Amino acid sequence: MTTLLHIDSSARAGRAGEHPHGSQSRRLTHAFVSRWLAARPGDEVVYRDLGAMPPRPVHHEWIPSAFTPEPQRTPDQRAALRESDAMVRELKAADVVVIGLPMYNYGMPAPLKAWVDAIVRIAMTFDYDPGRANPYVPLLADRPRRAVLLTARGSHGFDAGGAQAALNHADTLLRDVLGFVGITDVHTIAVEHTEEGGATLDASVSDALERIDALAGAWL
Ligand SMILES: Cc1cc2nc3c(=O)[nH]c(=O)nc-3n(C[C@H](O)[C@H](O)[C@H](O)COP(=O)(O)O)c2cc1C
Known part of the structure; x- marks a missing residue:
């Protein structure tokens, strides 16, 4: 069985095509997941709606908690990491990650950036080994995982070679972060x-x- 992690991050609630002010990125993620489930109805889909329920951004208790080894954490430190722990667990369990990504001011929406900051975790998704030429060790390279970034942009020309490509810090940044933790098979549509x-x-x-x-057909 394959596990999909389906993430939406648009502040718009409904899907374009069904709702007059609906989100285009929600339409795309829904299309991918529906296509997948039509072929493999027994696969598992874990859904996280960051637009509706934004994670708490990194805060002053979070940082020392994340850098304290797990057995030494206080109950308050464990509580400070609970939401981040859940998001890391979801990402680690996923085989296919489907992310709805609206472009906001050339980057990603703040709730999706909060997710990024929550899933990049020492000893959970990456490690640090000063003895290596590149000291960062991606821990999610332990088995194959794939990601597709389904992005919506008000303007145009943000793909590689386009007139505004240099201003695109949305899917490009997300791709780099996923690569940092070990997910390197990343597609953007x-x-x-x-x-x-x-x-x-x-x-x-x-x-x-x-x-x-x-793409879904090729991955199925
Ligand atoms: C706060 C905000 C900032 C935006 N910034 C950009 C931008 O920098 N470049 C762009 O092409 N479109 C920009 N847009 C337009 C969105 O990318 C566009 O509405 C897209 O459809 C949003 O995705 P969604 O339909 O899934 O909500 C912005 C929209 C909002 C609400």
Whole structure:
């Protein structure tokens, strides 16, 4: 059985195509997961809606707690890490990670950045070994995991080679962070022109849905 971790992070509640002000990234993640479950209804999907329930950002109790070895933590330190522990567990258990990623001010939404800060954890998702040329050891390289970043952008030209590629700090940053913890098989599929709408957006959505269908088909 394959386990999918399905993450949404749009502040918009509904899905585009079904709701007048719905989220394009939620539409894309739903398409990927539906396509997967249609072929493999017995697979497990763990869902985390960061847009609806933003994690607490890193705070002053979190940092010393994360850097205290687990057996020596106080009850308060364990409590400070509980939400982060749960998100790390979900990521470690996943074979396929499906992330809905709206571009906000050239980067990712704050709740998704809070998730990133929660899952990059010493001794859980990476280790530090000063004896190595690169001292950072990715702990999620222990078995194959894949990720697809399903991103929505109001403007256009943010993919490699595009006119605004240098301003894209959204899927590019997320890809680097996933690689840092050991998930290197990462794909991006984007819908662009979401603010423009009309036929240009429709064409971008159709193209993204076709690519999602093909990627899910290849991974199934
Ligand atoms: C706070 C905010 C910041 C945004 N910043 C950008 C941006 O930097 N570049 C861009 O192309 N679109 C930007 N947009 C437009 C969104 O990327 C677009 O609405 C996208 O569809 C959001 O994803 P969603 O439909 O899943 O919510 C921004 C939207 C919001 C709400």
